[in-house]
Amino acid sequence: MFAYALPPSSVRLTAGTFDRRQRRNREYLVSLSERNLVQNHLIEAGIGDQAWHLQPSGSSAIDRGLDRHWGWETPGSLLRGHFLGHWMSAAARETAVTGDVVLRAKLDGVLELLARCQEENGGAWVFATPPSFLRRLAEERDVWAPQYAIHKTFMGLVDVYRDLGEERALQIAHRAAGSIAAWARGFERERFQRILDMETGGMLEVWADLLEATGDDLYRELLELYWHSSLFDALSAGEDALTNMHANTTIPEVLGAARAYEVTGEERWKRVVEQYWEWAVTRRGTFCTGGQTSGEIWTPPFSFAARRGAKTQEHCTVYNMIRLADVLYRWRGDPAHLDYIEANLHNGLLAQQHPETGMVAYFLPLEGGARKQWGTPTEDFWCCHGTLVQAHTRVAPLAIxxxxxxxxxxxxxxxxxxxxxxxxxxxxxxxxRDDASYVGPDANGGPGGELHRPKxxxxxxxxxxxxxxxxxxxxxxxxxxxxxxxxxxxxxxxxxxxxxxxxxxxxxxxxxxxxxFALRTVSIPDEPDTVAFAEGPIVLAGLVDREVFLEGDPLEPSTLLAADDERQWTQWLVRYRTTGRDAGVRFIPLNEVTDERYSVYFPVRPTVTR
Known part of the structure; x- marks a missing residue:
């Protein structure tokens, strides 16, 4: 290993943009009640109604269930129960870093309810997903990724154990693993490989984590069973197994391969991980934001012109690819992985979290005249809703x-x-020294400083x-x-x-x-006269409701944009405007856009002499 991550309690964000976003995230975590978080696990255990009567409601809204969780968490949803694991993971990390007593008490309540669910289910099954969903999966009948949802509960329990040393969480997970192992053993290898072609989430990562935590050979057996041949063998052979494949089906599997290598030391796992990065990033490129995917799938290598739309850059892929870059930096020490993380922190995590509500934008649209679509606190619970709450508890260890x-x-x-x-x-x-987002009682004080914003x-x-x-x-x-x-x-x-x-x-x-730094253009590889603008790690967005042409030199941004609105009080702002247009377009950082329509990429044609 070239480097290692610091323990959660050893590194902490201080006052600044990322700290504010983490605090906003914490407020949201605290706002959710234990009974609503565990609602689908309780229902599957047959004790849902009892749980709702454990606490007096005290309001007609609660009496009518309006505070409960809906969207993907609606009872009856095929992915019901997935969000609880994300919440446990985020709450455990926040508690480990800050000692948050409120979140710790909520975690204790959640663990008590899960332990009761497991007991009611016979001592093993603890999931909101019905066992019948696994049977439907094996029979190749319609069902939506039951292992993905099951993994989230495992993940939350494992993270509570790893970050807080909570043995109850480990024991619940260990008992539950036996039921999955019994199911997986019931298939011939070829048949189980077809099952693995359906989304398994991070099951492989959980088996590696539990092997490390318990030393039980059960998890070595599960690591072997979950070697996904159609993906891993192709990557090991140096083949492109990604183009037009669903990205976030495969990234968690490769993160599992990374943990398998770290726990077992077997080189075959490491080669899978390194080849995945080679084909996902090195040989494929990224959008100007540092992110990838369009319609949740990997684009063809360096072919982005026809893939800009309303569903580019899924948040789950941003978060999980940051995790993969972190793994590879720790292994190799290559600063290119740190550059990748930096771009995605500023143009992914920040750009896809609403600064006021703390909610997520599932996608970051890169079409002309785009608008971010924000989630809500209790009515959506998309997959990206889950990775959002985890992501903002895990920024600090990426810094040191x-x-x-x-x-x-x-x-x-x-x-x-x-x-x-x-x-x-x-x-x-x-x-x-220049945090432009801070406004406080001393914002009018201090020396005048430079005449123009420092570059x-x-x-x-x-x-x-x-x-x-x-x-x-x-x-x-x-x-x-x-x-x-x-x-x-x-x-x-x-x-x-x-x-x-x-x-x-x-x-x-x-x-x-x-x-x-200097203002620079970033062109689309297969359409070089279409460019985005960036300054340092920050991608800029033009506030415009459609795609517009600019006139100038696509290689010389000074012919296209000029500084604009650069100062307020003692602060410097990142602001630009177009030049040489009858109707100007103003630019701000993409991560400051909330509800405005915007464009990131602009076709450029040579200046016409008038």
Whole structure:
């Protein structure tokens, strides 16, 4: 392993955009009641009505069930019960990081209800999915991904155990695994392989996690049963097994292969993972946002022109591909994986979460004149609703990685981390000097500063440890940097191309960094005169209700856009406007768009002399 992730309690976001979004996410997690979260598990166990009578309602709305969960969580939905696992996973991580007593109490209530469901079901089955759905799956009758929904309950229980050390959760999961193993053993290998062709979610990942947690050989057997030959064998052979395939059916399977490698050390799992990345990203490319997929499927390699529409960039794929990039960085140490994460954090996680309601946009449309469609707190519960609540509890560990001899600042987010390196405890704090989203009582104070918005990301990194406790700190140079970084440090440093290395002698060291950026165009590979605009990691969106042409040079953004509305109070804003048009178009960061219509890609034609 090149690096490892810090424990949840060792790294935490500090004041800034991502911290605000995480707090918004926490408010939503707390707003949901235990009985509603577990409603479909209770119904499947035959005790739903009893559970609703456990607490007095106190309001006519609750009496009529208007506070219950609907959409994909409606009783009778084929994927009912999936969201609970996401909620448990998110609540466990939030509690592990912050010690949140309210969420911990809700988790305890959920575990008690699940334990009761398992008891009522005979001591094993704990899922909202009826066993008959697995029978229908085996008989190739219509049913919608029962293993996907079952996996979510497993995932939530495992994450509660891993993040909080909660043995009850592990025992519930372990008892439930026996029922799935008994079902899976009942098929010839060829028949079970056809079953695996239907969406299994992250079942493979759960088996690896439970093998690590228990050491039980049952999970080695399940790892073998869930080797998905049609996908894994093709990838192992170096074939493109992805084009026009449903993306988020396969990404969780490959994340499972990654965990299988980490737990067993068997190289065959590792090759599957590395080849998946090769075909999903390296040989396929991405949209300007860093995300992928159109209509939930992988596009053909570098062929995006005909794939822009209302259903580009599914949020689930953004979250799970960030996870895959994180895995590969920890294995390899390649900064390209950190660049990928950065683009998707800003143009995926932020762009697909409403800043006020905290709700998710299932897709990020890239058609002309698009509009984001936001979910609601209790009436949708899409798959992406689930990955959203997980994602915003898991940003901080992506910012700082540890190794035996160094700490790496991987993402420039306001964050504080403590870790052991070379046997010494070291604290790293990252501060951004220009956070344009903050408005407070001091927003009118301070010096006037520069005449125009600075063209660099300005960062301060403070490193502290005991006197004489030296450490090496690596600082990523972002791929979008347009010139040599400016470095002012109290400790010695050096550069090696994609990283700066700080030799911290002990005590306190600081380094002031400026990573210069320039407005740039990002063209569609198979339609090079159609471009998007980006500055640093941020993709811009033009506020317009249709696709419009621009005139200028697609390789020279200064012929197309000019700075606009760049200052308020002491803050610098990312704002541009078109030049040379009778009716101008104004641009803001894609992750600030809420309900406005927008376009990201713009066809460009040469300037016409008038």
């Amino acid at each position: 990685y540890a190794a035996d001899d160094a700490l790496t600042v991987a993402q420039y987010l306001p964050v504080r981390a403590e870790a052991m390196t070379a046997g010494e405890r070291v604290c790293v704090e990252v501060h951004l 660099s990301l300005r960062v301060r990194v403070a490193v502290t440890s005991a006197d004489g406790a030296s450490a090496r700190v690596r600082l990523r140079i972002p791929e979008w940097t347009s010139g040599e970084p400016v470095v002012m440090s109290t400790a010695s440093w050096r550069g090696d191309g994609r990283f700066l290395e700080l030799d911290h002698p002990g005590g306190e060291s600081t380094v002031e960094l400026e990573f210069p």
